[in-house]
Amino acid sequence: MYQEQTSRRIEKLESLKAFGIQAYPERFAKNYELYQAGNLEDGMTDVKVAGRVISIRHFSKLLFITISDIQGKLQLLLKKDETGEELFQQFLDYIDIGDFVGVEGTMYTTKTNEKTLRIKHYVFLGKALHPLPEKWHGITNIELRYRQRYLDLLMTKDTQNRLLARTRMVRAIRRFFEEKEFLEVETPILQHTSSGALAKPFKTYHHSLDTELNLRIAPETYLKRLIVGGFTKVFELAKCFRNEGISPQHLQEFTMVEGYAAYWNYEDTMKLMREMVLYLLNQTFQTTTISIHNQSIDFSLEWDVVSFRDLILKDTGIDIDLYPNVKDLFQETRKKGIDLDYPDAELLGRGNLIDLLYKRKCRPHLVKPTFLIQHPIDLSPLARANDANPGLTDRFQLVINGAEVINAYSELVDPLEQRKRLEAQALLKNNGDVEAMEMDEDYLLAMEYGMPPISGWGFGIERLLMVLTDSDTIKDCVVFPLTKKG
Incomplete structure (x- = not known):
């Protein structure tokens, strides 16, 4: 059945060519976008728009067509007595759902109160050789939705809205930081070391x-090297790659927004980030105010601030301050009957073990926006130690x-302290912690x-988009997520 439809479309394509009609013309001069045309006043003439045909309804001497x-x-309204029998019949005989057309005409409103363009003239702009998925069923195979995202975009309103929101968000991010006088920069993707985070790299x-x-x-x-070089406020929209496992919250290729401000501390940044989220x-x-798991959350209200130690103590009964030795801490998790669901958890350094404990037992319960503070130093090899503790x-x-x-x-920013911490990370890496950092002599030299x-x-x-759109998986927030080879 599917192959028959494709064959018929190819036959129609050949017929169009035989009539001397360009099947794939060079261009079409629009004067309105589709969303703009829908707001034009009745009687507006010489309106030129173009789009993909997504529905055709035939009533004797007229056609109602929707393009998108x-x-x-x-x-659109195509009437035989207004365009002539040849153009009317040509549309019926050779144009299918999925094809592209350009039209010119006059705006009016139907009796059902729908803005419509009465076609004066139309031109063919491109033949689709495959039928689109059925409107009411769409693409039910999830893997196929990601692999053929273009069809998912055509057929699924939620996908359209979410990925349009991503575009608006990226534009707003740039505008926000530029208005705060941050300079956008670019740093290398190919690097000799895997510094900057606790993660396993792609090689x-x-x-x-x-x-x-x-x-x-x-x-x-590299952004910090720019601070050494005299920049004071920088940010980057950076493609990053982490060789992590598959989960609804993780991507192996993702876009990170990272930035730095000289002469600031983390409390200054907390204020900036709250302002940024509200702006976005x-x-x-x-x-x-957005809905998360059917719970309405107003982000303009005060956000909770909680310490790492207090959160873990509340949710697990373990006071991490009492276990400076990683083996003792691991044994305590076993004693409490806590399943960390992680292979070789006993090989992790103390920081990564604490992080795993938090992710398994604490993080899922934080729904409203919450600032988590006072992380153990083991967990933050590039962060400044607190003066009091x-x-x-x-x-x-x-x-x-x-x-x-x-x-x-x-x-x-202390290069001698940074060297000690990177040496400790390198030792953990040699002992089997694949997510620990490695030495970065070039960065230390810059410091x-x-x-x-x-x-x-x-x-x-x-x-961020996943959270704000209450999506089930982060893959829904990428235009073309990584999939298994088809």
Whole structure:
């Protein structure tokens, strides 16, 4: 059946060519987008629009046609006595749902109160060789939806809305930071080390240089090099790559927004991030109140602030301050009957073990926007130690609906202390912790030339969009997510 439809469409394509009609013309001069035309006054003439045909209704001597694109749709009226029998019959005989047309005509409103363009003239703009999925069933195979995202966009309103929201959000992010006088920069994706975060990198090979390289897991250390070089406020929309497992909240390729401000601390950044989230909500969704799991949350209200230690103590009964030794801490989790659901958990360093405990037992319960502060220093190799308690860092995370949305620090700018911490991370890596950091001598050299006080932050666009649109999986927030080879 499907192959028969494709064959018939190819036959129609050949017939069009035989009539001397260009099947794939060079261009069409529109003067309105579809969403704009729907707002024009009745009687407006010489309106020129174009789009994909998504429905055709035939009534004797007239056709009602709907054309669409990602931003809107418009009903058209094609009448035999207004366009002539040849053009009318040509449309009936050769144009299918999925094809593209350009039309010119006059706006009017139907008796059912629908804005419609009465076609004076139309031209063929492109033949679809395959039928579109059925309107009411769409694409039910989830993997196929991701692999053939173009069909998902055509048929699924939720997908259209979510990915349009992503575009609006990215535009708003740039506008927000530019208005705050941050400068947008670009840093390398191919790197010799995997500094900047606790994650396993993807590796590649540069043949001309005869060297192994990593795809970056974060732009952090290069952005900080720019602070050494005299920049004071920078940000980047950075493609990052982490060789992590598959989960509804993780992507192997994602877009991170990361930035740094010289002379700031993490409390300055907390204020900035709250202001940014409220700005993005207004610009993207025109509201600060959104629904998460059927719970209405007003982001303009005060956000909770909770310490890492207090949160874990409340949810697990374990006071992490009482277990400075990682083996003792691991044994305590076993004693409490806590299943960490992680292979070789006993090989993790203390910081990663604490992080795993938090992710399994605490984070899922944080639904309203919450600032999580006072992370253990083991968990933050690049963050500044707190002056009053050197075992903690001046750091915060914003958690919403069980997802870490923003991560931010007062940055470590002491090169000698940074060297000690990276040496400790390198030792953990050698002992089997694949997510530990490695030594980065070039970054340490940059630090040794001097850094001012710095605060920085990072967040994934997909993770933020997932939370704000209450999506079930982060893949829904990527235009073309990674899929298994078909």
